[in-house]
Amino acid sequence: MQEKLTRIGVFYDGNYFLQVSNYYAYGHNRKRRISISGLHEFIRGQVAEEEGMDPRLCKIVDAHYFRGRLNAYDASQRGDTLYWDRVFDDILMSEGVTTHYLPVRTTPEGFKQERGIDVWLALEAFEQAFYKRFDVLVLISSDGDYVPLVRKINTLGTRVMALTWEFEYTTDNGQRMTTRPSQDLLAEVNYPLAMHTVIDQRIARNEPSMNRLFVQPDQKRVATATSPDSMEPSSSETHGEGEIMSLKNGYGFIKYPPNNLFFHFTNVIDTDFTELRVGDFVEFEITKDEEGNDVAKSVKMI
Numbered sequence: 001m002q003e004k005l006t007r008i009g010v011f012y013d014g015n016y017f018l019q020v021s022n023y024y025a026y027g028h029n030r031k032r033r034i035s036i037s038g039l040h041e042f043i044r045g046q047v048a049e050e051e052g053m054d055p056r057l058c059k060i061v062d063a064h065y066f067r068g069r070l071n072a073y074d075a076s077q078r079g080d081t082l083y084w085d086r087v088f089d090d091i092l093m094s095e096g097v098t099t100h101y102l103p104v105r106t107t108p109e110g111f112k113q114e115r116g117i118d119v120w121l122a123l124e125a126f127e128q129a130f131y132k133r134f135d136v137l138v139l140i141s142s143d144g145d146y147v148p149l150v151r152k153i154n155t156l157g158t159r160v161m162a163l164t165w166e167f168e169y170t171t172d173n174g175q176r177m178t179t180r181p182s183q184d185l186l187a188e189v190n191y192p193l194a195m196h197t198v199i200d201q202r203i204a205r206n207e208p209s210m211n212r213l214f215v216q217p218d219q220k221r222v223a224t225a226t227s228p229d230s231m232e233p234s235s236s237e238t239h240g241e242g243e244i245m246s247l248k249n250g251y252g253f254i255k256y257p258p259n260n261l262f263f264h265f266t267n268v269i270d271t272d273f274t275e276l277r278v279g280d281f282v283e284f285e286i287t288k289d290e291e292g293n294d295v296a297k298s299v300k301m302i
Contacts, residue, residue: 005057007132009128020034026273034213036097038209047138061132062128069101100120138160144182162192164186167179262289284300
């Protein structure tokens, strides 16, 4: 008797996934971004293990990616942001992922902020689960706000797997942040998966699947997706040159008297941030961040 397919729906909290990918590119010793195709292969295998199924009968039949995004004008003012957004869109399309974007809003204080994405994701996930009858819905998020969604999904007879990470990362303002999954979410889903632990354990065992989970070196430039950063363009930009004095997890400082200039990995052009070294000489444009401090953008090796 032929076995029935296990139908999988995957739903990405795009901003969260970007933080995760940045962490593995700049904060983890792997120094590689997460591969969408590799992640989907991992999901199929993990669902097969949890459901006691043959991996060949576990298929991702639907995948959706949700994220706030800068409007065209703002993105055009930020170097190659428009280009890399399109590159990442191409990657998502090639893997059959449907994209959903809302414009990033500016708060009264002048900060860029996502609004409404989590609500849209929840509504779309429930609607798709209702009509397409997924056996397993995979949620790539650690937000406790999705607990009501999980409960609703379970009423349809659909199990929920949550891919969550715990890690530290640095914002484009140089602020050190820690992300931890909601314990309420982990308690509610059927298959909670602590990805930071799973990945490190499997890397330690040299499992081949971990190589496929990450973008390979020859794909690195194509698969680098930049995030909207908080550095606003300035009409008073000036050109400068200087020596890199320190590099951290996704950001660095350039020696440029009288002050050292902060720069974020999203502002490096014509090379990858991971290829920079302390002591390298770079050229850059000097602009202002939201707090009025001088920062470097369009950082390029000399």
